[in-house]
Amino acid sequence: METIEAIDVFIHISEFKVIKDLIKVKNISKSFSLKTNLIETILPNKKNNKRIIKAVNDVTFDIKYGEIVGLVGESGCGKSTLGRIICNILKPDKGEISFGKNNISLKSLEIQMIFQDPFNSLNPRYRVKNIISEAPLFHKLVSKNEEDEFVDDLLNKCGLNKEVKNRFPHQLSGGQRKRVGIARALAVKPKLLVCDEAVAGLDVSIQAQIINLFFELQNNYNLTYFFISHDLSVVEHISDQVIIMYFGRIVEMASAEDIFKKPNHPYTKALMEQIPNINKRNLSFQPITGEMPSATKAPRGCKFHPRCRFVKSICREIEPNLIEISPGWQSACHLNYN
Amino acid sequence: MNKNKTHKSKLIDIVDLNTYFFTSDGIVKAVNGMNLHVSEGEILGLVGESGSGKTITGYSILGLIDYPGRIVSGEILFKNQNLINLDNNRLRHLRGNRISMIFQDPMMTLNPVLRIDTQMIDTVIAHQKLNYSTARKMALDILEKLGVDSPDHRLKSYPHELSGGMRQRVAIGISLINKPDLIIADEPTTALDVTIQSQIIYETQKLCKEIGTAIIWITHDLAVVAGLADRVCVMYAGRDVEQGNVNAVIDNPKHPYTKGLISSIPANNKRKKPLFQIDGIPPSLKDTDDSCSFFNRCNKSKIKCKTEAINNYFGNDRSYRCFYPYK
Numbered sequence: 307m308e309t310i311e312a313i314d315v316f317i318h319i320s321e322f323k324v325i326k327d328l329i330k331v332k333n334i335s336k337s338f339s340l341k342t343n344l345i346e347t348i349l350p351n352k353k354n355n356k357r358i359i360k361a362v363n364d365v366t367f368d369i370k371y372g373e374i375v376g377l378v379g380e381s382g383c384g385k386s387t388l389g390r391i392i393c394n395i396l397k398p399d400k401g402e403i404s405f406g407k408n409n410i411s412l413k414s415l416e417i418q419m420i421f422q423d424p425f426n427s428l429n430p431r432y433r434v435k436n437i438i439s440e441a442p443l444f445h446k447l448v449s450k451n452e453e454d455e456f457v458d459d460l461l462n463k464c465g466l467n468k469e470v471k472n473r474f475p476h477q478l479s480g481g482q483r484k485r486v487g488i489a490r491a492l493a494v495k496p497k498l499l500v501c502d503e504a505v506a507g508l509d510v511s512i513q514a515q516i517i518n519l520f521f522e523l524q525n526n527y528n529l530t531y532f533f534i535s536h537d538l539s540v541v542e543h544i545s546d547q548v549i550i551m552y553f554g555r556i557v558e559m560a561s562a563e564d565i566f567k568k569p570n571h572p573y574t575k576a577l578m579e580q581i582p583n584i585n586k587r588n589l590s591f592q593p594i595t596g597e598m599p600s601a602t603k604a605p606r607g608c609k610f611h612p613r614c615r616f617v618k619s620i621c622r623e624i625e626p627n628l629i630e631i632s633p634g635w636q637s638a639c640h641l642n643y644n
Numbered sequence: 645m646n647k648n649k650t651h652k653s654k655l656i657d658i659v660d661l662n663t664y665f666f667t668s669d670g671i672v673k674a675v676n677g678m679n680l681h682v683s684e685g686e687i688l689g690l691v692g693e694s695g696s697g698k699t700i701t702g703y704s705i706l707g708l709i710d711y712p713g714r715i716v717s718g719e720i721l722f723k724n725q726n727l728i729n730l731d732n733n734r735l736r737h738l739r740g741n742r743i744s745m746i747f748q749d750p751m752m753t754l755n756p757v758l759r760i761d762t763q764m765i766d767t768v769i770a771h772q773k774l775n776y777s778t779a780r781k782m783a784l785d786i787l788e789k790l791g792v793d794s795p796d797h798r799l800k801s802y803p804h805e806l807s808g809g810m811r812q813r814v815a816i817g818i819s820l821i822n823k824p825d826l827i828i829a830d831e832p833t834t835a836l837d838v839t840i841q842s843q844i845i846y847e848t849q850k851l852c853k854e855i856g857t858a859i860i861w862i863t864h865d866l867a868v869v870a871g872l873a874d875r876v877c878v879m880y881a882g883r884d885v886e887q888g889n890v891n892a893v894i895d896n897p898k899h900p901y902t903k904g905l906i907s908s909i910p911a912n913n914k915r916k917k918p919l920f921q922i923d924g925i926p927p928s929l930k931d932t933d934d935s936c937s938f939f940n941r942c943n944k945s946k947i948k949c950k951t952e953a954i955n956n957y958f959g960n961d962r963s964y965r966c967f968y969p970y971k
Contacts, residue, residue: 511905580838584911596793
């Protein structure tokens with residue numbers, strides 16, 4: 307019953323046509339220090355005493371209510387760290403996150419995460435029913451005698467059969483496990499879902515089913531998504547806003563329509579060229595060279611310059627700021643200055 | 645540019661291959677009547693969902709099927725020589741020399757306690773009568789061609805010192821170093837980033853063209869196949885359901901499963917609209933019969949699909965298994 311009431315409230319709020327910010331992320335930074343070995347602890351050497359990896363570096367953006375924000379980047383660019391910071395799993399070193407004003411404020415329970423790996427994120431000793439109902443029972447969102455009905459309802463919404471309820475995670479297929487992960491996240495009635503590579507590693511036919519499920523749930527519950535992925539074609543399909551990250555920084559941020567039509571940053575351009583596309587046959591392009599630099603040895607200036615085709619002398623010295631190149635479209639590249 | 649390739653002779657010809665696993669739960673028909681052929685220098689994309697038998701097909705070619713699995717029947721003709729029932733010594737001659745394999749996870753296939761140079765040089769010396777320094781020069785050469793920077797330095801490192809992309813390049817280098825006739829690449833870029841993936845695809849493609857190696861590129865990503873392959877074979881539940889020239893198959897799929905796969909790719913759907921989806925999940929491979937295994941997920945299926953055995957329909961370098969194909 308509570309579910310229905312909650313939906314009513316959501317619908318009521320969404321009727322205010324003014325789009326409100328759900329989350330404002332301001333100048334967030336997070337760094338991790340590498341463990342020093344024994345010799346370094348005993349004999350501190352000033353040079354390598356602090357080997358620090360800046361996973362997320364001065365990131366600012368906001369997520370609007372009811373929007374799907376896609377975050378794209380290569381592995382190691384800090385996208386999962388950013389997702390975890392938003393979920394309150396990690397605390398940022400610097401900067402602040404404010405969760406909405408104007409009558410929507412988010413508790414941390416209302417931000418839920420769908421994890422990348424459906425094998426490791428489900429407790430292997432719990433049955434599906436317990437996995438889903440553990441959190442809502444603890445937070446007293448449902449009572450013990452409503453539990454069965456509640457779980458059935460959620461499983462049904464996530465496209466799973468009722469029989470799944472009494473199984474263990476190892477008895478499920480990859481797609482089913484993903485759905486259980488989604489059902490668990492939905493169980494506490496979140497407003498924001500952070501999906502960390504939620505469709506990566508799934509077969510095409512299952513991927514389509516899960517993406518459709520996301521759309522359906524968004525319509526039913528008015529959810530907001532923060533969708534982390536390295537798959538540009540999926541991000542293009544579902545997102546309203548797209549953020550491109552490289553080496554812990556945002557390099558470009560715009561609405562999905564704009565960015566896929568006319569990417570501004572050389573890195574974004576390179577990424578778009580390289581998405582394998584079913585309509586591109588017999589590839590004969592020259593891919594961007596090199597790999598992302600090692601996290602401990604960041605290059606000076608623009609972090610992308612060693613791989614950039616349009617590199618200028620200024621790129622090697624000064625790191626470009628994220629500037630607005632047209633309304634709602636930001637890019638961090640020196641080429642935009644002249 | 646691929647047109648004259650169809651006249652080339654068949655390098656490998658797999659006819660009605662059946663590889664079963666005899667488990668305590670019953671017989672799992674992982675490969676169930678598979679037909680496949682690759683011409684010299686051709687790139688074949690082998691596409692299918694997980695569990696459709698793509699990898700087992702690859703393993704069957706190299707004779708890597710372990711207990712409880714067994715090749716039950718069929719023929720694998722490599723240069724007119726049947727690889728099934730070939731003794732181990734003769735197979736060793738072929739493996740890593742004439743036919744080699746690239747695996748999905750290079751961390752698992754490279755030996756963690758041997759340096760890169762040892763692993764590459766061993767591969768050469770095992771099959772060719774060459775001295776150490778010539779073999780080392782070959783290793784250097786191939787790494788350079790695969791876009792590894794400072795290959796001299798890399799040769800002296802251990803696998804854990806390299807990034808994922810580098811490791812996969814080394815693994816590809818090892819498989820290409822003896823200039824094989826055929827490479828079986830089992831999802832070699834699935835674990836890598838988009839930019840690294842396209843680098844590796846580009847370099848492998850270039851090098852194979854140069855050497856004249858044919859590739860069976862196993863993947864679940866149709867988009868990769870579209871950009872890379874000359875021909876494509878779509879697998880479902882242990883069978884080839886559709887085969888043909890890549891343009892023909894992707895532009896004009898005959899089998900409902902192929903059509904479903906292509907339509908469910910986000911790029912082929914309108915933004916923000918629900919994707920086309922194939923309902924249901926792939927069938928269990930236990931106790932399957934000769935009828936169409938896509939029957940219960942298909943929107944064109946009729947009673948005949950369930951009751952009658954499904955055979956391949958051939959035509960114009962094209963084959964498909966369907967009673968009611970798309971026109």
